[in-house]
Amino acid sequence: MTTASLTLDGKSYDLPVIRGTEDETAIDITKLLGQSGAITMDPGFNSTGACRSGITFIDGDKGILRYRGYPIEQLAERSDFVETAWLLLYGELPTGEQLDGFRAQLTYHSMIHEDMKKFFEGFPPGAHPMAILSAMVASLSTYYPGTEDDHSDVNIVRLLAKVRTIAAYAYKKSIGQPTIYPKNDLSYCANFLHMMFAVPAEDYHVSPVLVKALNMLLILHADHEQNCSTSTVRIVASSKANIFASISAGICALWGPLHGGANQAVLEMLEMIHRDGGDYKKYVMLAKDKTSDFRL
Structure with missing residues (x-):
C-alpha cells in the first residue's frame, strides 16, 4: 500500500x-x-x-456527472427516474423483472395515512414547501416506528413513493385546492403531475412532454456526491436515528440558499423574467453589465 x-x-x-x-x-x-x-x-x-463511495462522480468544470459509472447523458436519454433510482441504490441497472417489481412497490406505497392530511390543515397557506416536506417526512416515523424496517428496503420504497404525494399535497394546500389521490395506472412522474395539477371538477390528462421533462429533471438531481444534505443525513443516521428523521434533517439542509434553495432562486428569477415579457436577452445583457446588480 x-x-x-x-x-x-x-x-x-x-x-x-x-x-x-x-x-x-x-x-x-x-x-x-x-x-x-x-x-x-x-x-x-x-x-x-467522509467515506469511500462509488456512487456518483461530478466534475462541474468539465461538465461531467456519472452515476455508478454511467454518464448522465446516457441515463437522461435512455432511462427514467425509477430505473435510475434503482441504479443508485443497488449499483447496477435492474433486470426487466426487477424494474417491474420496483415500479409496483412504488405504486403500492403511494398513499399516505389519511390522518396525515389533517397535518396540512395546521400549516398556514404561505408555508414554505420545504418546511412542510421536512415536517411531514419526519412524521412518517410515527406511522412506521419499527426499527426492523430500517434494515430493509421497505422504508426506502416508502420514502420514494410518498414524498411525491406529500409534495403535491403541500402545493395543493398553498393554492387552496383539494388534494388529489394517486392513481395506480400512472407512472411515477405522471402520478406526481396528476396529483399536482388535476382538480376534481374536470378531467386532467398528463402531458407526455411534461413527464419526460420531469424524468430528466429528477435524474439530474438524483444524487450529487457527498454534498451538504447527504452529509447531514449520514451524520444524523450515525446516531441510529430512524431513516425518516435522518431524511427530514437532510431536507432541512437542502432548504438553504447555498444548496437546494438556489433552485428556488432560479425559478423565481425565471418567473420574474416571464412577468416582464420574457425578454431573456435583456437580462443576459444586464448580467454582463458590471454596473448592474442583476445576476443570473
Missing part, C-alpha cells in the same frame, strides 16, 4: 494513501489522532472525504 509521510515535532507518521474510483488521491488520517495526538483542521470540509 502506498503511504504518505507526515512529520510533526520531529516524528514521522506513515498514512495510507487511497485511490478513488476516478483515480483521485486521498490520505487516510483515521489513526492520526491515536498515533500523534494531533487532529486535522479543515473548515468547511473542503479537503475532506
Whole structure:
C-alpha cells in the first residue's frame, strides 16, 4: 500500500494513501489522532472525504456527472427516474423483472395515512414547501416506528413513493385546492403531475412532454456526491436515528440558499423574467453589465 509521510515535532507518521474510483488521491488520517495526538483542521470540509463511495462522480468544470459509472447523458436519454433510482441504490441497472417489481412497490406505497392530511390543515397557506416536506417526512416515523424496517428496503420504497404525494399535497394546500389521490395506472412522474395539477371538477390528462421533462429533471438531481444534505443525513443516521428523521434533517439542509434553495432562486428569477415579457436577452445583457446588480 502506498503511504504518505507526515512529520510533526520531529516524528514521522506513515498514512495510507487511497485511490478513488476516478483515480483521485486521498490520505487516510483515521489513526492520526491515536498515533500523534494531533487532529486535522479543515473548515468547511473542503479537503475532506467522509467515506469511500462509488456512487456518483461530478466534475462541474468539465461538465461531467456519472452515476455508478454511467454518464448522465446516457441515463437522461435512455432511462427514467425509477430505473435510475434503482441504479443508485443497488449499483447496477435492474433486470426487466426487477424494474417491474420496483415500479409496483412504488405504486403500492403511494398513499399516505389519511390522518396525515389533517397535518396540512395546521400549516398556514404561505408555508414554505420545504418546511412542510421536512415536517411531514419526519412524521412518517410515527406511522412506521419499527426499527426492523430500517434494515430493509421497505422504508426506502416508502420514502420514494410518498414524498411525491406529500409534495403535491403541500402545493395543493398553498393554492387552496383539494388534494388529489394517486392513481395506480400512472407512472411515477405522471402520478406526481396528476396529483399536482388535476382538480376534481374536470378531467386532467398528463402531458407526455411534461413527464419526460420531469424524468430528466429528477435524474439530474438524483444524487450529487457527498454534498451538504447527504452529509447531514449520514451524520444524523450515525446516531441510529430512524431513516425518516435522518431524511427530514437532510431536507432541512437542502432548504438553504447555498444548496437546494438556489433552485428556488432560479425559478423565481425565471418567473420574474416571464412577468416582464420574457425578454431573456435583456437580462443576459444586464448580467454582463458590471454596473448592474442583476445576476443570473
